[in-house]
Structures are given as C-alpha cells and as structure tokens.
Amino acid sequence: REDRFxxxxxxxxxxKLWWLGRQYSGARSDILQLKTSVEQMLKQVSQAVFLxxxxxxxxxxxxxxxxxxxxxxxxxxxRSMESLFPDWTGPGAALS
Numbered sequence: 001r002e003d004r005f006x007x008x009x010x011x012x013x014x015x016k017l018w019w020l021g022r023q024y025s026g027a028r029s030d031i032l033q034l035k036t037s038v039e040q041m042l043k044q045v046s047q048a049v050f051l052x053x054x055x056x057x058x059x060x061x062x063x064x065x066x067x068x069x070x071x072x073x074x075x076x077x078x079r080s081m082e083s084l085f086p087d088w089t090g091p092g093a094a095l096s
Contacts, residue, residue, distance in 0.1 A: 035060065056080050 042049050042062030048069075051060040061076050069076060069084065076084065085092035 050081075050084070052081055056082075058084065 038051070038060055039062075042060065042064075045062055046064055047062075048065040048067070049060075049062040050058055050065055053059040057078050057080055058076055061073050065076065066073055081095065082092070085095055087093060087096050
C-alpha cells in the first residue's frame with residue numbers, strides 16, 4: 001500500500017491498536033508472573049490455602065489443599081466454594 005492514500009485517522013488508529021496490544025501483552029505477562037509467584041509461595045505453606053476469584057470459583061490452590069481434599073488441583077480449579085465445601089461438611093457449615 002502507498003502511505004499517501006492512508007488517512008491520518010487510520011494511521012492514528014493503527015498506532016493506538018499497536019499500543020493497546022503491547023499493554024495487553026505486558027499485563028498478561030505480569031499476571032502470569034504473579035500467579036507463578038503465588039503458586040511458589042503456596043508450596044512453602046503447610047496449611048491448605050484456597051484462592052477464589054470474584055465469580056466464586058477456585059483460581060489457585062496449594063499442595064496442602066490437594067492433600068486436604070484428596071484430589072488433584074486439576075479437579076479442584078474452576079469449582080465453586082459450595083461444590084468443594086458442601087453445607088454438611090465442617091468447613092462448609094462454617095462458611096455458610
């Protein structure tokens with residue numbers, strides 16, 4: 001394409017989209033690094049730690065949480081607090 005046929009608005013839009021893409025990539029990288037750091041810290045903690053997201057679903061669980069529930073993290077992640085700790089269990093009764 002020849003630049004003389006490109007409007008300044010299109011160039012401005014392309015520049016903004018490029019910057020947004022860079023910001024998104026940087027934010028995603030920061031989030032992945034933070035998650036890795038939290039998971040590394042959880043390996044050092046002997047207590048069961050469960051981190052739930054705003055949607056109420058489990059986002060991160062430590063190795064002690066796996067041992068406590070007797071299931072691998074792959075089965076735990078994404079599940080709701082209610083499904084992990086039903087009301088009839090001790091933790092579930094305490095949480096409700």
